[in-house]
Each structure stands twice: as C-alpha cells, then as structure tokens.
Amino acid sequence: PARFALQADKRATLEMALEHLQRQAPRSPLPSAIALPPAAPLGSVRVDADACTLCLSCVSACPAGALQDNPGQPQLRLIEKNCLQCGLCARTCPEQAITLEPRLLLEPSRRELRVVAEQPVFRCIRCSTPFGTERGIAAMIARLGAHPMFQGAAADRLKMCGDCRVIDIHTGAESRITDL
Structure with a gap:
C-alpha cells in the first residue's frame, strides 16, 4: 500500500x-x-x-x-x-x-x-561589463547591422552595454537635427 x-x-x-x-x-x-x-x-x-x-x-x-x-x-x-x-x-x-x-x-x-x-559571455567593448552571449550579440548584429543608426563607427554600439551605448551616443560627433 x-x-x-x-x-x-x-x-x-x-x-x-x-x-x-x-x-x-x-x-x-x-x-x-x-x-x-x-x-x-x-x-x-x-x-x-x-x-x-x-x-x-x-x-x-x-x-x-x-x-x-x-x-x-x-x-x-x-x-x-x-x-x-x-x-x-x-x-x-x-x-x-x-x-x-x-x-x-x-x-x-x-x-x-x-x-x-x-554559451560564453559577451563583454562590452568599452567597459568589459558582461551583458549578453557571443551568439546573441552576433545575431543582433546580423539583424540590425544594415540599420542606418548602426553604420560606420556607430556599428560598435551593438557591441556595447546599454550604459556605454547611451554615453557613446551623447559624446559622439553625430549630426543633430538642430545642426542641419
């Protein structure tokens, strides 16, 4: 029983x-x-x-x-x-x-x-903070790499953590709507 x-x-x-x-x-x-x-x-x-x-x-x-x-x-x-x-x-x-x-x-x-x-961790190329996986970042680059926001030097933003991406946007020499 x-x-x-x-x-x-x-x-x-x-x-x-x-x-x-x-x-x-x-x-x-x-x-x-x-x-x-x-x-x-x-x-x-x-x-x-x-x-x-x-x-x-x-x-x-x-x-x-x-x-x-x-x-x-x-x-x-x-x-x-x-x-x-x-x-x-x-x-x-x-x-x-x-x-x-x-x-x-x-x-x-x-x-x-x-x-x-x-999977192996991916680290931010700017501050070395882990924020994703190598395969995940590669997939994101493949999907967003052709987007106009990520062309030229800005392509590295896809390899940055959220904090460093914001810092890079605001300290970079990008054209602003007020400059045109």
Whole structure:
C-alpha cells in the first residue's frame, strides 16, 4: 500500500505515485528513461546548441518553472519533473531551437536543475561589463547591422552595454537635427 495521501496539487500526487511505483518495481535494472507518447504530460526539452542564442524567451513562457535562467552566467537550466510538455517554450523560441521530448526519467536527476544550454559571455567593448552571449550579440548584429543608426563607427554600439551605448551616443560627433 502507498504511504502518502492525495495532495491538493495533482502534479504533486502524480510525483508521489511515480516514486512509490518506482520503489515497488523489481530490483532488476530499470531503464534510465521510458519513452512516452507525444501528448504525455511528462518529459524533457532538447535545445539545439547551434541555434540557441540564450535570449531566454522560453524561460518567460514556461508556466511551470521548468525552464530557468542562471543569474550568474549565461545558462538555460531545466527541472525535468516540472515540465508539462505544453510546448509554449518551443513556440516562443525565435530560433526554433527547442523540441519536446516526452519521457519519464527514472533517475534522481529528474528533480534537479540541469544545464541544457550555455554559451560564453559577451563583454562590452568599452567597459568589459558582461551583458549578453557571443551568439546573441552576433545575431543582433546580423539583424540590425544594415540599420542606418548602426553604420560606420556607430556599428560598435551593438557591441556595447546599454550604459556605454547611451554615453557613446551623447559624446559622439553625430549630426543633430538642430545642426542641419
């Protein structure tokens, strides 16, 4: 018999039931993961490291807190037991770098934060403050490089943090509307 009561939260009850069933399983080696059908409410996410810019829009979209950022370094982290497989992260990702992986992971790491994507930090070319990732800045330059505001010497502004960008705009020798 199970030694837990139903919880008010259905997900918590499911977690307790899964842990109980896992404890009751025969002692023969269990697989580390069991593949589930596409509509299953359990699983992981796969992140294409070559496409991801760590914009973290997926973190904002995740209703269950399964995807989290790391305030100390450019990383995308996952707590697999929280993932609902709703697909909001995949639909929100501007680079289409996220795919869902329905499965039941039977390892304790299912409850722990694990890094699913990380990149080298990009530092401001003026003050060396970290403010993005190398791939993220490269994507921004590719998208905004042809814009008239970022031509000539002003192209370096895309490689500056917000503070240095403002300082550069106000100390640079640019044409002002009042000068024309």
